[in-house]
Amino acid sequence: MPSNHELIERAKRVQLQNYRPAPFVLTRGEGRRLFDVEGKSYLDFAAGIAVVSVGHGHPRLAKAIAEQAARLMHTSNLFYNDRGIELAERVTKRTGVFSRAFLCNSGAEANEAMLKLSRRYHFDRGDKERVEIIACEKSFHGRTYGALSVTGQPKYHEGMAPLLPGIHIVPFGDLDAMRKVVGKRTAAVLVEPVQGEGGIVVGSADYLRGLRELCTERGALLLFDEVQTCYARTGPFLAREHTGVIPDLCSLAKGIGGGFPLGAMLATEAFANALPPGSHATTFGGNPLAAAAALAVLDIFDEENLVEHAKQVGSYLGDRLGSLTDLAAVNEARGLGLLRGVELAADVDPTATLAAARDRALLLSLAGGNVLRFSPPITVTRAEIDEAIEIARRVLESAPKKA
């Protein structure tokens, strides 16, 4: 076996240098543990950015993928396939409020579908002026040009102009700001019910209900980006359940394939025909292999009662993180369920703190620049939460300061 160092040297020679990965090379995972090429183990509270919902190496998921790979992997959208149909049925039914699904391969793609459907919907109704999309500051919707244009974080726009026209960005959580911009030209309002990358910021019930009312009243669609919050990440199956708000369209990705790349746009029945044949498509989306993975994830959610589990361990994680706020290095602990953030004090170096946790074999990720994100697999246990908190406390007690 080559060493971490050898492999990283090779990576540096051949991979495009657009990332800053941790200085080791992962080769294996089991439950909430990851192992690098030298055999060192890590407690995984990053979960591949809130993706690995059922844990690493789940036997049922691995078996479903292997069996489907041997049976039928790809058909394209020229043909129906049994697994794609079954997944559309199961996932919409599971939400209780959506009846239509468009399957794709990533979060950005699911958001592109929402943006395109929104404009096309108004266009087909003869309302050709309704082309504008309103989104929020500190939002994150993905890296493709449409999704990037509605992402309210200027750092991601640097050197990428010109972006998509017809976008307005307003502060998140500010209903009055929204009232000022939503009008006759608004095709849709797009929000994350809980902002993830922006720093784990929970949208209040008043705000999200207010948006629903405003959009209905002014004829704009309401779009929820639940790419990060779906599949019990915040407790309930979808984060929208915290407030009861039903958006017109909703994007899912991250957790739905348990690590297999997959996205979905869900819609209420009124939008069943809003994208006429030929208006939008994907070659790989909804392929039987990805669908089989997602079906196995839904089976595991049922069998292991993961929504209920997420609510219980999620509130436990919240309590335990709350206990860290006595430390000088911590400003605040916030979030919902198993999507939690610890905001660091102004003098603490976030990147160095992340590295210090890593050195103690706890993997976390950063959100919003100065927030340590805790997003373990949904299958995480209380004992593992205790272990993570103990490491986090030790790291934060002597948190590295900014230079």
Ligand SMILES: *Cc1c(COP(=O)(O)O)cnc(C)c1O
């Ligand atoms: C990760 C994320 C995306 C982008 O998903 P990709 O699969 O990376 O394209 C979009 N929206 C939210 C809220 C996300 O967290």
